Amino acid sequence: MTFQIVFNLYPYQNVLLLPSANVVQKSKDGQLSHLVQRATTATVGAYELVPTEVELRLLDLIDLLNPKALEAKYKAPKAKTWPTLAQLLADPATKPIVEKFIFSKLDVFFSEITQHQLPLTLDAEHKTLAKDVLLHCSESELIPHLFFKKNPGAGIEYRLRLGTETEHWDICEHDVSPLTNTDPAWILDGHTLYRVPGINGNMVKPFRQKEAVLIPPDKARTYFRQFIAKSVRRSRVEAEGFRVERAEHLRSTRLEATENVLEQQWLLKPVFEYDGAEFAYGDHRDRTTALDVPPDEAGEITVHLICRDAAAEQERIDLLNNMGLKQSDHLYTADTENRLDGLLRWLAQHRAALEAAGFRLVAPQIEGKTISLTTGELSLRSEAAGDWFDVQGQIQVGTYTFSFQRLIPHLLRRDPYFPLPDDTFFLIPEEWFARYSDLATSIQAQGDALRLPKALYTLLQGAEVESTADEWPVIDPQQIDYHPSENLKASLRPYQLAGVKWLIGHCQHGLGACLADDMGLGKTLQTIATLLWAKENLLAKDDPEGSSAAGQLDIFSAHRTALRPLSALVILPASLVFNWQRELAQFAPSLFVYAHVGPNRQKHLSTLSTHDVVLTTYHTARQDLALLEKVGWKFIVLDESQQIKNRESDISKVVRGLHGQHKISLSGTPIENSLADLWTQMEFINPATLGSYPAFREQFQTPIERQSDERAKARLFNRVQPFFLRRTKEEVAPELPPLSTQVFYCEMAEAQRKRYEGVKSAVRNEILALFDDPKTRFQALQALLRLRQLACHPVLADGAYEGASGKTEDVLAQWDLVRRAGHKVLFFSAFEQHLQVFKRALETEKTPFAWLTGDTPMPERARAVEHFQTDSRVQAFLMTLGAGGVGLNLTAADYVFILDPWWNPAKEDQAIARAHRIGQAHPVTALRFIARDTVEEKIILLQERKRQLGRDLFAAGAEFPLWNREDLEMVLGD
The missing domain is CATH 3.40.50.300 (P-loop containing nucleotide triphosphate hydrolases)
Structure with a gap:
């Protein structure tokens, strides 16, 4: 048994038709048969129906046009009760407002139904078969034809007929019902749904019962001004008995940006403007008739016959074709994505040439805002300042100049409308949102200055910020000068050597790092080699003459240097303490190591501060926090750093609160349970890189985990990738047995x-x-x-x-x-x-x-x-x-x-x-x-x-x- 979502129109109080949807059973031969249940997003799943995007949009429209939803929408503020929809439509004060909303949504509903040829029934009920009340949704539009005949002394005879360019028929001869009172009108002709551009539904009503309307002479001007004047330019008009004036001069060609709402595209529409009429490119009429209705009663209604100048129009079209535009169905696109900012950019670049050739450019109106036909230029520059980058930026829009700081709120809200002093709005290009939004979320304003933490240098790279090449801490292991120390009693494999260089590079730039190699690839050895390098290089620079404290350690090992202690704290699970002790003794015997574990551990500052490496467990670190905080740690290393994944746990808070000049985390699985684990890892190695946790959850975790947002995933990868090094066994150790x-x-x-x-x-x-x-x-x-x-x-x-x-x-x-x-x-x-x-x-x-x-x-x-x-x-x-x-x-x-x-x-x-x-x-x-x-x-x-x-x-x-x-x-x- 199979089912289908079928849309429906039902009468509301015999006032208008509203949409609904039903789950309909299909017969063995595929015909729509009995209604099963009202279709909503909550009910269709029970019938193994997965609505398409179009069907979901239509179901949303149906919810908006539900009588209860409309009544709630238009209730008075703080009112405990509110009028019914029928009362709203009967009240002269609310009727036009409510009807405007309903009919605008019905226009979208009918357009979607027609374009995608979805099934639509009329007043389907459980006792009827859906196939018996199925409507035909015509993809062809009806053209209105207006006829006026002046009868001296008797007034004006007015007819409205519908049809094609060449054939038309009287409305009273068909079963015609107007469904909307907007332009375009939507009508039912029997069981066929038609779109009728150029008129509104109210204009159809007088002709449902008669062929013509007689307008008395004393009412003609008022009738024409109120009911006819707006529609006559977009309809086919024939007039008899009026004074006729002929015009054929192409005054200008209007270029306007028009939106295809269904396809979410912006297109350029050429419109040829004559005195008294206009023709869209693609309009097949070679002439039209217009009526001039003077405001004073003594004036005479004049018929204007406008004939098109085909040669002049073709010159304008040839010019557009030669300027790089792409034509589709008599409309033009300026870029492959058909976005408005692409059209505006093209118009701004060619504005002078277009206006010189007789084009008139019309600024688009969006949400009541006039969009400026100008392009913008944005320039950013950064300078390194310790652990920060100072960022300066400037925006140039036409003749106006603004600071980058003015743009930041728009980037954060994804508000593309930037107000200009001339009361127009600059449309922020989509590329700016893609390139600068991530930077805007992390940059910090201090008065007129903008600062960015050093660890977020990739945001500057992604935003193409000007800077000297050596300011950004780009870490390339091949460019780092490192040769394993003689005191390292191990041979590093090539990938391990690269890993050590990578850790050293981060250390040199003052950045934390997470070594996330596959289990079993020697993360411990790579870390030991890095600590040994730090002991012999960083401390040598800090204290070239040595120190008395370090000299006291010579009695313990002939290998140990006269440098002061490294002071590296390694926090790890209890099960790994002996493993680290063994590998440190085996691979770096010159390092002085103390295991700060067990009930007999020495809780003395002097003990901790006189060793190169101090090993302790996560639980011990929590217990001895006050002692550990007193040591000036050069390094803090976390092994199996996923142990701090729970950001609310005491252990996580303790470890993240410890201060160390350099931080390294080791984990084969830095993400175990959710992306929240990644935030905690980064908060340890490079605090503030991912912002506060609520901000991280809003910008990254929720979009990625719940919506599989690839863009958010790419932005997150860009932020954290420089600080994570992960190699798998298959990549670097192919000699491993299978x-x-x-x-x-x-x-x-x-x-x-x-x-x-x-x-x-x-x-x-x-x-x-x-x-x-x-x-x-x-x-x-x-x-x-x-x-x-x-x-x-x-x-x-x-x-x-x-x-x-x-x-x-x-x-x-x-x-x-x-x-x-x-x-x-x-x-x-x-x-x-x-x-x-x-x-x-x-x-x-x-x-x-x-x-x-x-x-x-x-x-x-x-x-x-x-x-x-x-x-x-x-x-x-x-x-x-x-x-x-x-x-x-x-x-x-x-x-x-x-x-x-x-x-x-x-x-x-x-x-x-x-x-x-x-x-x-x-x-x-x-x-x-x-x-x-x-x-x-x-x-x-x-x-x-x-x-x-x-x-x-x-x-x-x-x-x-x-x-x-x-x-x-x-x-x-x-």
Whole structure:
């Protein structure tokens, strides 16, 4: 069964016809049959109907012309009650206002219906078949023909007929109904809808019952002035018995900008002006008749016969054709996009030549504003001033000059109408909005001066601002003079060398940076090399003679220089402290390192300030904020910087509040949950680059995440791209062995399935109801968590459960195959309880394994990693995603088991990267175990749906806001 949206006209109080829309069932042969329901944007989805853009516009018009909407629109201010639409149309004071609005909207409605040939019915009801009341919407217009015959002593006989150029008919001979009282008129002739330009609907009414109207001599002038004079120039006129004057001189050619509202185009329309008449280019008449009705009663009505000068008109058209315009249907375009600013620019450039050739240029009127026929020139220049750029700008519009500062409010509001002293308006070109709007949102006014933070230099580049070449901090690793220090005990791969140079370049320009390389490409090593460079170069410049404090450190290492301490603070997850300690000792033994962690850490300023590198965890940084704030940090480095993504968390606020001369963040996934994560990252490395969070949300996050706004995405990319460096394994480490990822679907055990389906049926509606209320949303997520646990193993939700789990059996079977083949496996789960299931199974089999969760003490973490990496008997490493998914080098494993899917696919990618990274010698296989017909299947579908934007903005498969109702319904659906 198929359905269609069908538009309709229905009578309102026998006063006029208003539009509506219906969902109509189609018969087997494709005919429109029975009405099913009123069609609105809210109802059509139930019939699998997706309205087109045109249909959506028409549905909006129908809403505007709903009687209740019209009554509300025209109610008196503060009135508790208001008149009905019928009363508004009966009141002489409100009738013309209401009718003007209704008929202007009906004109658009009929134009859209006719142009797109959409189905339109007349007074369709449920008892009728739509095909029986279907109207034909003619794409051909009717031409009005006016006839006047002067009868001496008897007055003037006036006829109005409709038809084509050559044939016309009396209105009274047809079933004609005027639908609007505006020009153009829209009429129904039987069941055919016509557009009639040149007259309004009221002019048709007298001729529905008779062929002619007799105008008495004493009423002729008044009648002609009030009813005929405005229409006679746009209609075909024949007159008999009047004094005739002949004219054939082409006085001028008017060029006016006209808007095609339906196509959203601006076009140039040539109109040939004669004394008493005008002809649009393309009008096929070779002559016309005009009536001159003198204002005084003694004057005589005169007929003017205007004959066209075809040769003179052709000269004007030839001139336009030779001036670069493109012709289409007797209209002209000046640029490929058919925008008004393009037409104005062309008119301003050719104004002198056009006026000399007899053209009259008419300034367009938009929203009551006269648009100036002038072009504008905008020039900007910047000068570097410390951490800022001073920006000067000037606008030249004709003979007027303004500061760029005057333009900024218009750019921010996207208001294209810039007022000029002569009471006209300069139309700000669309290119200016594209080029300067981003700059306008970020530039700061201080009196008459404009300033821009140094980190936003790309906005100056995009705005083509004049500046000396070396003012902008453009960072090209190939142009940075860096050679690895002898104290760096590692060989840098080419991409790592480029990464170090990139970090150094940002440091030299006083800008923060985020190294967002794929997991396993050596972000730690690149950072260590950068810190070592800073120690040996920046401090050498700051303190060429050394310092006594640094000299005291010589007793610790023969490698250490006499430079003062670097004072670099590295904040990282607890699980990575030992990894950083090991790599610093291995690759940069000359750096003096202190791990500020654990209950026995030394809370002394002297301890922190006498080391090159201080390692601490995010939680410790929060606890020891007062102490850390006292140190003048040269560098602050965040590893796994996505830890600060929640801008409202204490940890995020603490870290972003710490002051350091240079800031570096490291993350394979700088965007994990939403674009809000990116704002937090930038607020750490280069504060104010993305503005306040509310401004960022309005300008970037909402348009990109909710509307997929490509323009907003490009603007955001332009701002942040210079500060993010991301390379993937495929790009820079092709020698890595292949990674194979597979989804292993598991069938639930029978008892498990019954338990799962029972809980799902019980909680589905409850989850949706709880989710709709922000106060109970956490309870909804807890209920959803229970379904995920049941999909893994019911024992996770009910410790008394003694039945089987299909997934557990499948995982253990795969483990047995892999173990027997001599492979090592990383087991990852979001639930420690789930790991406990496999821990008990391994213990039962007396199989050695390594274990790591968030509760594992730091020394035991290092021993667990070492145990797994070096002991061939330990083939299994069980870890939670949170504790073991980042920062660890576990290349002894060549299999990764993801026991349950996580909402954020980047978390799983990070976990897999513990094995698939630099140093891996074997192909790596990752198995994702998914319980079939459960929320887990929906989660992996959702994961892929959420990845793409993260790929576009540097993140490895980032997830975007999962928790909206649409996503939740999809996850809980059948």
